[in-house]
Amino acid sequence: MNSSAIVKPCQQKVFQQDNLYCVYESKLLKNFHPQVFVPDYWQAQQAIEGTAQGRGTTYFIKQGKHHWVLRHYYRGGLIGKLVNDHYLFTGNHATRAAREFALLTQLRQLDLPAPKPVAFCVRRSGVSYQADIITERIEQARDLVALLSTESLSPELWRDIGRCIQAFHRHGIYHHDLNAHNILIDNDNKVWLIDFDQGEQRKPAQHWQQQNMDRLLRSFNKESKKLAQFYWQADNWQQLMEGYLS
Structure with missing residues (x-):
């Protein structure tokens, strides 16, 4: 729809x-x-x-x-x-x-x-x-780039990020620009997605869902190369995907 x-x-x-x-x-x-x-x-x-x-x-x-x-x-x-x-x-x-x-x-x-x-x-x-x-405005929240510039996240929080994305995908919600800046974590460690410009609801399908995830992974790799301090490791992606696939 x-x-x-x-x-x-x-x-x-x-x-x-x-x-x-x-x-x-x-x-x-x-x-x-x-x-x-x-x-x-x-x-x-x-x-x-x-x-x-x-x-x-x-x-x-x-x-x-x-x-x-x-x-x-x-x-x-x-x-x-x-x-x-x-x-x-x-x-x-x-x-x-x-x-x-x-x-x-x-x-x-x-x-x-x-x-x-x-x-x-x-x-x-x-x-x-x-x-x-x-x-x-999501109060008392920071995007993942700002957060990872100062501290690492727990494995369970990475899994929560994956579960959050999966909840959107389960409803067929396509995010046109899923990147680390558009994922927020509030003070209660609740995960939010923002900036749905050009987003839409689609029939759930592996190809566009995989495109969303590929784009997100590229953004993590991009920020890790650009920033002098960025608490991101390959294991974190595995933890995120554990939550996404659970």
């Missing part, structure tokens, strides 16, 4: 104005307005707790008791150098933001450890669009 086919829960509302199309969780954003996707709006309220750098800047926001992540969609690879953050518009529900938001909604319904979706916005300009998404 494709994530774009999911029926939206009743608390998700639509905001449309001129070239804007937004969907938001009304229980989380009770007084919604499009400025919530503008970093300067949050900066003016001194609500930005921090940032992270990737293809662009990701903003960590504190809104009351909530902690959120604001992310703009950027292209990668060679085409990203040419058009940066513009995508071909073929309909609001076909945009990357709408598809990721719908998939995250589905993951929460399946009780899988992924961030809660908060809102997304699509700005159409002629035949192209730009987009942003706000998701829940």
Whole structure:
């Protein structure tokens, strides 16, 4: 089943104005307005707790008791150098933001450890669009690269990582960019997966599941070569796979 086919829960509302199309969780954003996707709006309220750098800047926001992540969609690879953050518009529900938001909604319904979706916005300009998404921030959590830069993990935690990935695969959840940065461990040693841009639900199949695992293994090897200190060994992969195959 494709994530774009999911029926939206009743608390998700639509905001449309001129070239804007937004969907938001009304229980989380009770007084919604499009400025919530503008970093300067949050900066003016001194609500930005921090940032992270990737293809662009990701903003960590504190809104009351909530902690959120604001992310703009950027292209990668060679085409990203040419058009940066513009995508071909073929309909609001076909945009990357709408598809990721719908998939995250589905993951929460399946009780899988992924961030809660908060809102997304699509700005159409002629035949192209730009987009942003706000998701829940997993509190008191670090990604595996940050964690392995300071300490080693227990064999059981490696197995838990494998079990977590298997839970997603069992439901047919394809993660387009499964790497060590997109796996988080919180203070209770719970494992989370984040960043489901271009992810989708597919019929479970060995070929794409193996592609996910191969990509993850490459990311561990890449980080171990790049970082001066990285607590990663071949045995850790075996422990992860023990959990994945259990």
